[in-house]
Amino acid sequence: MIPIAKPSVGEDEAIAAAEVIRSGMLASGQEVTKFETAFSRFIGSNHSIATSSGTSALHTALLSAGINAGDEVILPAFTFIATATSISMCNASPVIADVDDTFYCINPESVLEQITPKTRAIIPVHLFGQSCDLEPLRQICEDHCLTLIEDCAQAHGARYHGNTVGTFGMAGCFSFYPTKNMTTGEGGMITAHDEAFARRARLLINHGQEIKYTHIMIGYNYRLTNIGAAIGRIQLKKLPDLNKMRTENAEFYQTHINRAGIICPTIRPGCEHVFHQYAIRILPECDLSRDDLIQALSRAGIGTAIHYPTPVHKQPVYQGRIKGDEAPVSTRLANEILSIPVWPGLSTEELSYICQTINEAE
Numbered sequence: 049m050i051p052i053a054k055p056s057v058g059e060d061e062a063i064a065a066a067e068v069i070r071s072g073m074l075a076s077g078q079e080v081t082k083f084e085t086a087f088s089r090f091i092g093s094n095h096s097i098a099t100s101s102g103t104s105a106l107h108t109a110l111l112s113a114g115i116n117a118g119d120e121v122i123l124p125a126f127t128f129i130a131t132a133t134s135i136s137m138c139n140a141s142p143v144i145a146d147v148d149d150t151f152y153c154i155n156p157e158s159v160l161e162q163i164t165p166k167t168r169a170i171i172p173v174h175l176f177g178q179s180c181d182l183e184p185l186r187q188i189c190e191d192h193c194l195t196l197i198e199d200c201a202q203a204h205g206a207r208y209h210g211n212t213v214g215t216f217g218m219a220g221c222f223s224f225y226p227t228k229n230m231t232t233g234e235g236g237m238i239t240a241h242d243e244a245f246a247r248r249a250r251l252l253i254n255h256g257q258e259i260k261y262t263h264i265m266i267g268y269n270y271r272l273t274n275i276g277a278a279i280g281r282i283q284l285k286k287l288p289d290l291n292k293m294r295t296e297n298a299e300f301y302q303t304h305i306n307r308a309g310i311i312c313p314t315i316r317p318g319c320e321h322v323f324h325q326y327a328i329r330i331l332p333e334c335d336l337s338r339d340d341l342i343q344a345l346s347r348a349g350i351g352t353a354i355h356y357p358t359p360v361h362k363q364p365v366y367q368g369r370i371k372g373d374e375a376p377v378s379t380r381l382a383n384e385i386l387s388i389p390v391w392p393g394l395s396t397e398e399l400s401y402i403c404q405t406i407n408e409a410e
């Protein structure tokens with residue numbers, strides 16, 4: 049069986065985690081501080097604040113930016129649900145923008161159409177490891193006094209015209225869930241340039257305290273553990289190589305998948321994609337339906353996944369209760385997209401076998 053995802057963790061991570069366990073300092077401490085420092089250096093941010101998950105990173109970043117009840121925050125319809133629920137967790141209203149048909153990221157024109165006097169922020173999602181078109185989004189934020197919070201959960205190390213994602217807005221929010229480009233088990237990170245913003249974020253993730261047992265605001269326990277951070281430090285060192293392997297796998301697919309009606313991902317010119325997912329698109333004119341292809345791959349022992357089968361505004365929790373674009377592109381993508389394995393460590397034989405199965409499936 050070739051699984052859809054496989055975390056690249058091994059003996060190095062096991063040793064690092066074991067050392068923390070032996071030290072007895074399991075909760076957030078020195079390891080977390082070292083991980084944050086290394087992450088800032090890697091991303092190019094002034095501050096990094098480690099969190100318990102990507103979702104808690106998003107929630108904390110929104111709260112730190114002052115997002116509150118009555119505010120509207122624009123996000124793409126085509127994303128994982130946490131981008132939207134983190135807005136709802138602030139009692140603010142998520143507002144849907146559509147994505148573009150080529151790169152599957154939030155469409156700045158659709159964003160512009162959704163801006164109202166209540167709009168306070170935009171959360172572009174660097175989907176599948178590819179940067180959004182950040183320059184127009186930054187311009188929109190500047191023109192309309194909006195906060196830009198990048199959802200980098202799927203894009204550790206991706207670049208937009210030379211700069212790493214997570215450095216363009218008020219904050220970048222990363223996830224370290226095991227299927228991501230790097231992992232801490234569960235975990236997340238907020239990157240930021242602004243000192244006051246970073247201070248608020250640190251308070252929020254730690255019960256609103258800087259001095260132990262003196263609580264100056266309502267906060268949460270959103271801390272990362274030392275065990276997670278020790279794993280994360282090793283993973284961060286490996287990340288450039290891991291991303292390179294994903295990119296090489298993607299290049300292999302690009303040259304070897306050749307079935308009519310199947311589209312491979314398009315890389316935004318001047319940008320570096322890190323292929324968190326390799327999402328092919330099965331167009332209606334393909335002689336095989338997506339369901340039949342999934343079945344054929346499954347029979348051949350190849351795992352696949354649909355990221356995501358339902359756009360945010362059609363999820364039961366939001367359907368009929370969310371403002372925004374009808375998002376026809378997102379709806380079409382939800383019906384056509386299919387992720388195939390792209391994790392580091394896939395052999396050339398496995399990649400060839402996957403391509404052959406896709407090209408020849410009946």
Ligand SMILES: Cc1ncc(COP(=O)(O)O)c(C=O)c1O
Binds near residue numbers: 130
């Ligand atoms: C785009 C996006 N945003 C946010 C998240 C939330 O991250 P986590 O699962 O670490 O809470 C994820 C993770 O799956 C994601 O893919």
